[in-house]
Amino acid sequence: MLTGLIAENVADPGKAAESAGEAWGRYLADRPPPTRxxxxxxxxxRLSTVLSDAGFAPDPSGSPEQPVIRLRHxxxxxxxEERRDVVCGLHLGLMRGVLEEVRAPLTAERLEAxxxxSLCLAHLKPVGKRRR
Known part of the structure; x- marks a missing residue:
């Protein structure tokens, strides 16, 4: 019901879901001390911990240049399956928010649903500049 409401009443439901996900990702992240x-x-x-707590059964893989987290559930x-733009957008935003909050030198580039x-792939990419 909520995804339908968002899809019908928000101009860009995928972007809105991503934004909400980023906010929740920052909230759910276990932020390290400022000097760490x-x-x-x-x-x-840290991202895998949040994803695991949410029930995704994450399995990090890939290479350092192209890290991937396999989401098995x-x-x-x-x-x-019906509102991929909203649900997957929310999850992509969540991952971006966590990585931003913990100041990781990575971002979630895309989510391959x-x-x-029972498998989605979260493609991460190193960011050129270290985040503060």
Whole structure:
């Protein structure tokens, strides 16, 4: 019902969902102390913790140049199959918000939904400039 409401009443539901996801990602992230430098591995670990807590069964893989998190279970699969723009946009934003909040040198570049019936791929990419 909520995804339908958003899709019908918001000009760009995918962008709105991404924005909401980013805010929630920042809220859910376990922020490190100001003087602690977070590298890519720790950023992926912190993101995976949030995703695991949300029920996604994350499995980091890929290379340092092209890190990927395999999401083996989408807790909103049935809804996402119908309103991918809203649900997947929310999840992509959530990942971006977490990575931003923990000051990881990564961003969530894109979310490849349903590459298999129970598998989505979160493609991360290193950011050129370290975040503050």
């Amino acid at each position: 430098r977070v590298d890519e591995a720790e950023g992926i670990r 989408c807790p909103f699969r049935e809804i996402a 349903f590459v298999e019936p």
